[in-house]
Amino acid sequence: MIINDDDPLSREVGEYYRKARHIPPGNVIHVHFPAGKTTLSKAEFVELKREISQATPAHVQAYAVAWTQPYRAGCMSLTSALAFGYDERFCSTACKPTAASPYFNSPSLYPAVDHKLRPAMMLAGRDFAQVKALIDRGVAADGSFPDGRAYLLSTPDKTRSVRAAHFEQTQKELAGVFPMEVIAAEAITGRSDVLFYFTGLSKVPQLDTLRFQPGALADHLTSFGGQLTDSSQMSSLSWLEAGATASYGTVTEPCNHPQKFPLPAVAMFFYAGGATAIEAYWKSVAWPGEGVFVGEPLARPFAPAMRKTTEGDFELRFVSPRVGRLQLGQATSPMGPFRPVGRPVPVRPGENRLRLPLAGLSGYVKTTWP
Numbered sequence: 001m002i003i004n005d006d007d008p009l010s011r012e013v014g015e016y017y018r019k020a021r022h023i024p025p026g027n028v029i030h031v032h033f034p035a036g037k038t039t040l041s042k043a044e045f046v047e048l049k050r051e052i053s054q055a056t057p058a059h060v061q062a063y064a065v066a067w068t069q070p071y072r073a074g075c076m077s078l079t080s081a082l083a084f085g086y087d088e089r090f091c092s093t094a095c096k097p098t099a100a101s102p103y104f105n106s107p108s109l110y111p112a113v114d115h116k117l118r119p120a121m122m123l124a125g126r127d128f129a130q131v132k133a134l135i136d137r138g139v140a141a142d143g144s145f146p147d148g149r150a151y152l153l154s155t156p157d158k159t160r161s162v163r164a165a166h167f168e169q170t171q172k173e174l175a176g177v178f179p180m181e182v183i184a185a186e187a188i189t190g191r192s193d194v195l196f197y198f199t200g201l202s203k204v205p206q207l208d209t210l211r212f213q214p215g216a217l218a219d220h221l222t223s224f225g226g227q228l229t230d231s232s233q234m235s236s237l238s239w240l241e242a243g244a245t246a247s248y249g250t251v252t253e254p255c256n257h258p259q260k261f262p263l264p265a266v267a268m269f270f271y272a273g274g275a276t277a278i279e280a281y282w283k284s285v286a287w288p289g290e291g292v293f294v295g296e297p298l299a300r301p302f303a304p305a306m307r308k309t310t311e312g313d314f315e316l317r318f319v320s321p322r323v324g325r326l327q328l329g330q331a332t333s334p335m336g337p338f339r340p341v342g343r344p345v346p347v348r349p350g351e352n353r354l355r356l357p358l359a360g361l362s363g364y365v366k367t368t369w370p
Helices: 009-018 044-053 078-085 128-139 159-173 237-242 264-272 278-281
Strands: 001-002 030-033 063-064 120-122 151-152 180-184 192-201 213-219 247-250 290-295 307-311 313-320 324-331 339-347 350-357 365-366
Touching: 001 009, 001 063, 009 128, 030 044, 044 078, 078 120, 078 290, 120 278, 120 307, 128 213, 128 237, 151 159, 151 264, 159 180, 159 264, 192 264, 213 237, 213 264, 213 278, 237 247, 237 290, 247 278, 264 278, 278 290, 339 350
Parallel strands: 001 030, 063 120, 120 290, 151 180, 151 192, 192 213, 213 247
Antiparallel strands: 247 290, 307 313, 313 350, 324 339, 324 365
16 A cells, blocks of 8 residues: 555545554555646656655565555546556557556466556545545445446447447346446436446436445446546546545546446456455556546455354355356465366356365365466
8 A cells, every 4th residue: 555644635545444454564655756647747747656665575465555645647637657657658648558467367366466557446436535535435335245336328428428339249248257238328317226327428417316326337438537636528537436445537637448447347347256356446447548547446246255054064155257167176275286176066157155175174275367
């Protein structure tokens, strides 16, 4: 976690998050720079990144950023600049493509090792009360298996609804995983089961009529949603204020390349499989250089849960985003090697509850896809 000690709100947010998520002191990085600026220059950011990199323990895989400003570094979003380092290949001119993220749609659990990057997400809000509520929602989401629904909207704004071309396929591929509605409308209203809300508008109405499930992801494809505190359009913070747990928006004009915005199918696929909010959201954006990720990064509503049923028997509860077979393995060390135990077990899309006969086993067990 990164805290700006010159920003009182950052200090307060950072301390609350450290306690809420039991973050060890060695994983907290303290920096100093003047608070209140929306943008850091290239030179300012390069120096800041140097300090952060030097203070980052090798085992750390991602950054939680405990401030709302700055949200931008030069032509990049702050979160992407922290992940990739300052690199103008991730910025566009004249609506051209940008460099791609190697983390997009990746199965990696260790991005710092596998891809030489650490994804970042900002614990952002207009005041401490808003960020505290965000953090509390994220913590409450863990392993909650929310009974929520995905809403994918194709709005009258066709320029901002370019993701809608994939919505029908998304609904087909994730059938049985989440209840899902593909809707042609300006907005939804009066829903109390919102787990995902992906749309395209410069300003989304009726958010105050919705109830978001803990861990909900929501965003709107528009040009300046990532200008968190001074946007001429709806800020991505509006989603968090309405009750979502994470969101995304661009800090500079991206044009309407769908690769610069979350791909709903990918975000939902990894989230269902037990990924955290930061993992699922980052893996869903192919060209994230101009986009800022905001929310509670460790929210994990579909974290697999195991409970003891009888002596030697356990029940594993998890959500699978696909048909498959799960193999149980056992080892004397958490690093393995794991030897197969029994035969692979059939798994269906959606929630699964598997009986695991662990009597006679010792050490560590894990499940893998054969």
